[in-house]
Amino acid sequence: MSPTATPHIKPDGAPIAETILLPGDPLRAKFIAETFLEDAVQFNSVRNMLGYTGTYRGRELSVMGTGMGIPSIALYSWELIHVFGCTKLVRVGSCGGLTDGLELGDLVLAQAASTDSNYLAQFDLPGTWAPTGSFRLLDHVYRGARERGVTAHAGNVVSSDTFYHAQDDTTRRWASMGVLAVEMETVGLYANAAAAGVEALAVFTVSDNLVTHAQMTPEQRQTGFASMIELAATVTEL
Numbered sequence: 001m002s003p004t005a006t007p008h009i010k011p012d013g014a015p016i017a018e019t020i021l022l023p024g025d026p027l028r029a030k031f032i033a034e035t036f037l038e039d040a041v042q043f044n045s046v047r048n049m050l051g052y053t054g055t056y057r058g059r060e061l062s063v064m065g066t067g068m069g070i071p072s073i074a075l076y077s078w079e080l081i082h083v084f085g086c087t088k089l090v091r092v093g094s095c096g097g098l099t100d101g102l103e104l105g106d107l108v109l110a111q112a113a114s115t116d117s118n119y120l121a122q123f124d125l126p127g128t129w130a131p132t133g134s135f136r137l138l139d140h141v142y143r144g145a146r147e148r149g150v151t152a153h154a155g156n157v158v159s160s161d162t163f164y165h166a167q168d169d170t171t172r173r174w175a176s177m178g179v180l181a182v183e184m185e186t187v188g189l190y191a192n193a194a195a196a197g198v199e200a201l202a203v204f205t206v207s208d209n210l211v212t213h214a215q216m217t218p219e220q221r222q223t224g225f226a227s228m229i230e231l232a233a234t235v236t237e238l
C-alpha cells in the first residue's frame with residue numbers, strides 16, 4: 001500500500017508495485033494499463049502524469065508516464081524509488097537510431113547511457129562515471145527477445161537534453177563512438193537507480209532513424225510498441 005503523497009504523485013491509497021514500467025508519454029501509460037494489465041487501478045493523475053497498477057500474468061505491475069527529458073524522469077523516478085519503494089524500474093521508450101543497421105520497430109536495450117546533460121555533476125565523483133543498466137534485467141529481456149524472434153540490439157545510447165540539435169554533426173559524432181541510439185531520459189534513471197541501489201533498465205523501440213530518415217507516425221509511437229511492452233513486463237518474473 002502506498003504510504004503517502006509527494007508533490008507529483010498522489011495515489012490516495014492506491015497501490016504502486018515494486019516493478020514499474022516508465023514510458024515518456026502518459027497516454028502510452030494509459031494504453032499499456034488498458035491493453036496489458038488486468039484489474040488496473042489509477043494511482044496518479046497529478047499534472048496528468050497518469051499512473052496505474054494492476055497485474056501482468058498474475059504478478060503486480062505498475063506503469064506511469066515520466067514526461068520528456070532528464071529532469072522529468074529524474075524527479076518521478078526519485079519519488080517512486082525513495083517514497084513508494086519501487087525496486088525494478090523499466091523505461092519503455094522510443095529512440096532515434098544512429099546507424100543504418102537499426103530498422104523501425106527494432107528494440108534497443110540500453111547497456112549504458114552517455115549524455116550531454118549536466119545531471120551527473122551533482123554526484124561529484126572523482127572522474128567520469130559510466131551509468132549502466134541492470135545486467136540481470138537486460139539479460140532477461142534480451143533472452144526473451146531472442147526466444148520470440150524480435151530483433152534487439154544491446155549497447156550504448158545517448159540521453160540528450162536536445163531533440164533539435166544546433167550542430168548538424170552532433171548525432172554522427174556520438175555514432176562514431178559506437179552509440180546506437182538517441183533518446184532523452186535514461187541517464188537520469190540509471191543514475192538515480194545506482195545511487196539508491198535498485199535495478200533499472202531502458203528498452204526502446206526505434207521510432208525513427210537519423211541516418212535513413214525513416215520514421216513512425218505519432219499513432220505508431222503511442223500504440224505500436226507491443227513487443228517492447230510485453231518483453232519489459234516479463235521482468236515481473238524475476
Ligand SMILES: O=P(O)(O)O[C@H]1O[C@H](CO)[C@@H](O)[C@H]1O
Pocket residue numbers: 023024025067068069092093094095163182183184185
Ligand atoms: O517515447 P518517449 O519515451 O517519450 O522517448 C523519446 O521520445 C521523446 C521525444 O519525442 C523523448 O522523451 C525521447 O526520449
Ligand SMILES: O=c1cc[nH]c(=O)[nH]1
Pocket residue numbers: 094095096097163182183184207208210
Ligand atoms: O529523443 C529522441 C527520440 C526519438 N527519436 C529521436 O530522434 N530522438
